[in-house]
Amino acid sequence: MKISIAIPVYNSEDLISECLDSLVNQTMPKEDYEIICVDDKSTDSSLDILNQYKQKYENIVVVERTENSGGPGAPRNDAIKIAKGEYILFVDSDDYLGSEALLRWYNFSKENQSDITLGKLKGVNGRGVPQSMFKETNPDVDLVDSRIIFSLGPTKLYRTSLLKENNIIFPTHIKAAEDQVFTMKAYLKAKKISVLADYDYYYAVKRDGDHMSAAYVSPDNFYEAMEDIIRAIRASDLEEDRKIKLMAVFLNRHFDFSRTKNIMIKIKKEEERAEWFKYLSSFIRVVPEEVDQFVLPHIKLRLLFIRNNDVQGLTQYEREEQDIIKFCTVHNGNLIARYPSLERYPVSEELLQVNYKNKLEHHLQNIEFRDRSLSIEGTIKHKLVNDETNNNQSLTGVFVHRHTKAEKYILPVSFENSTFAFECKFDELASAEEDLGVWDFFIESSIDGYKLRGRIGNKRVPYKYSTKTMYLGHNAFFVFSARPYFTMNYDNLSIDIKKHAYTEAELCYQAETKDLSFIFKDKQICLPSHSKIVVHTDQSEILLPVKSFNLEPNSTKLTVNVQSLLEQLAHVKKKQRLIEFAINTSQNKIFAKEDNQVIILDKKNAEQSFMLFFRKTVEVQYKLTTSKSKFYFQY
Incomplete structure (x- = not known):
């Protein structure tokens, strides 16, 4: 048996059929995989639907729990115990797979001897999914230096022996973030972790009604899970410096992508806020202080308040951060946020730098072919700089050759009140043999020595030309075509220069x-x-x-x-x-x-x-x- 698929099921009568249909219609031969459905004492017709599928398909196994567990962890553990597959895949009952997912997933994992393989996720109906780690396929991903810590959901392909031999199961004593604890423990024991980004493997569906990630959990339960993760990292076989860096990466994820994000201003009642802060502080005390130096600056400031038991300071800081533009200035070529909440703490100016939080807000209002050029018109300003300071900015258009990384610069024809106009002269962009290829367009904006360069084009009015529209010109050496287009993944403006015969x-x-x-x-x-x-x-x-x-x-x-x-x-x-x-x-x-x-x-x-x-x-x-x-x- 190649793959066991584990599905915890509870009151999923409206959802489970779509999930099972995607599994029984896989391109992998049915004798190569089993589908283990664990019913967690459903009170609707879910069990009847499971049994109907079981009668029709020989590779479906139905397990009936005698009492409800209150979460997906125990049913998943039941599936791990009886799994016969070389690999096991956890699927939620309201999600589904791409038709080629199992065969692609298994063949890649087997070929690369992967212990865990992350298959590309696709959000459905507005469901948010981690994306940063799926920019490219990588058969051997580093746990510390990659982005895979930002994907701690269980919907991955695991080597079954990795879980059984290391007794890695879903903790059932906690009802929040137990999947994060499970996944982190598996990461720490895996010898090789891989990422597959060549296909939409797993479709995560946003349904009407409550989702587990949005349901209320108690702070003691939630932060107990976080403490378990820190303890697992500290007890792992990693070298000490890698443990520290991994904890820092986890804290970056935790403060920016978990319930803790802006928790003080999300909670309106002071008593409830104090309770969450108490358990948050307890969790942070488990984290060694040397971790603080490796986290992002805004996380480091949060840790400063938490380690000083300053609930009012943290609350004020979170409010100020929501209105950061009020406190930003340009100084010595950097953006500095001078928060009033930090006035009584000895904080260096370096820690107040927020360059990494800034971005260029842009919109293309017109892209038009002119005589021998492409006119590019729009607006641009810095997100963290107020309008008055934005008026001090200067612009440079930059074309970067995708292969050679050569750069060509153009100055705006006009620029006033954040509104710009560039004229890209095709004959200058394609002046020699080495200019053939794709040129990506950037705009570099400067304010008092602070510079930021950004790709342009994904926010625009509808493009008035077809995707095949091109300029036909010639230089001293060859006839060329220049075709503007918008890139597949990020929808930004590029120009493709080719010889034209x-x-x-x-x-x-x-x-x-x-x-x-x-x-x-x-x-x-x-x-x-x-x-x-x-x-x-x-x-x-x-x-x-x-x-x-x-x-x-x-x-x-x-x-x-x-x-x-x-x-x-x-x-x-x-x-x-x-x-x-x-x-x-x-x-x-x-x-x-x-x-x-x-x-x-x-x-x-x-x-x-x-x-x-x-x-x-x-x-x-x-x-x-x-x-x-x-x-x-x-x-």
């Missing part, structure tokens, strides 16, 4: 005006003003000014008048001549999409000699024909 077009001709149109389907092509069509013959090049240029939703129409072409080719003695069309330079060819197309460009009467002295007037047709993506001028 040819463009396929459909041809359309208006005989009355002698206008020849090149229609580029499925492409929006922007050209510099005064562009020309180059007609290349074996003897010369003829330049035809572009008469009109129209961008349509899914195509581009470029029109020229061929009268001058006819005049210059009329004297040609050959009845058929190969010609080539290009835009602005003969290095860039236009190919015809349609083969064997014939366009009558003009008709004229001409005298021709027949049988010595006899002459006859005949009609001569000047034709443009296509054959295998080549053009022929003939008469």
Whole structure:
């Protein structure tokens, strides 16, 4: 057996079917996994539904508890005891898996000999899930230096022997955060922890009604679990310095992503606030003081209040932090938050630096192709700086080559009251061979020596062009296309520079005006003003000014008048001549999409000699024909 799936079930009649359907329809063969459903004495029809699935699917096991345990921990422990799989996966009854999850999860874990594998989580219906550790797949993640401590839920693939041999079970004496205790103990015993980020493995669903993470828990119960985690770290086989750093990472997570976050201002009643502070202080006393130096600055300040038993100070600090912009100033190239609550403590200015909490708030109001450039207009300001100080900022646009990390800088055309306009000149961005590739756009903002650079684009008005719209230009070396687009994961603005050899077009001709149109389907092509069509013959090049240029939703129409072409080719003695069309330079060819197309460009009467002295007037047709993506001028 490869995988055992453990599902604690309690009054899940409206949810369990979706979960089980996702499990029985996996791409992994059914004989390779079992589904252990532990009913925790449900009072609805959950057990009946489980038994119906059991009758239909041989790999489903139903365990009936004789009394309700009050939480998912005991049912999960029941599943661990009877699990036959090499690995065990914990799934909540209101969640579900991607159809390929088990097969991908197992094969990767087996190949890399992983003890624990985190599969990428996907939140559904607004459910928040940890994301920072899923930027890339990593077969061997460091417990201390990575972000996996920010994922302490049990919904992972564990080697079953890791749990059984080390007696790692869910604590049942606590009813809050018991999954964090379990996961941390498993992390500490694992020899190899992996992250899989190539697929949406686990779908965590936000349902109507109460969720366990939002339900009330008593402070003594909650902080007992936190103390258990600290004790587990201190008792682990890690080196002492790594224990200290791991506890610091855990405290960063705890204060920013648990019930403790802003706990003093969330609780309105003073008596209740005092009770939570008492147990929070008890928890922090278990944490060695040398941990304090490794936590984030705002966590370090919280610990200062807690270790000094200053409940009023912590409450005031949390309130001030909510209104941090009132207390921020720029000093010596840094953002400093001078909180009144800290006036009676000897705190260094370094500890008051809040650079890491600041970010650029931006919005793109217009992105538009101009003559030879891309106009980028919008607003930008520093989140932690008031409007008056924000008016002192200066901007620089920065394009960073994604591969070489080379940088190109542009100054704003205008910038006033946080409103900017940049003109990105394509010919300067693509000036040499090494410029080929993707350029990511940043804006660097400076205020009195303090600088912050941020990616731009994910907050914007709707982009008016298609994803294929590009500028077509040329430098001294090659023809290039410049295509702005928004990145897949973070939706920020980038420009892709590529060599451009040819463009396929459909041809359309208006005989009355002698206008020849090149229609580029499925492409929006922007050209510099005064562009020309180059007609290349074996003897010369003829330049035809572009008469009109129209961008349509899914195509581009470029029109020229061929009268001058006819005049210059009329004297040609050959009845058929190969010609080539290009835009602005003969290095860039236009190919015809349609083969064997014939366009009558003009008709004229001409005298021709027949049988010595006899002459006859005949009609001569000047034709443009296509054959295998080549053009022929003939008469």
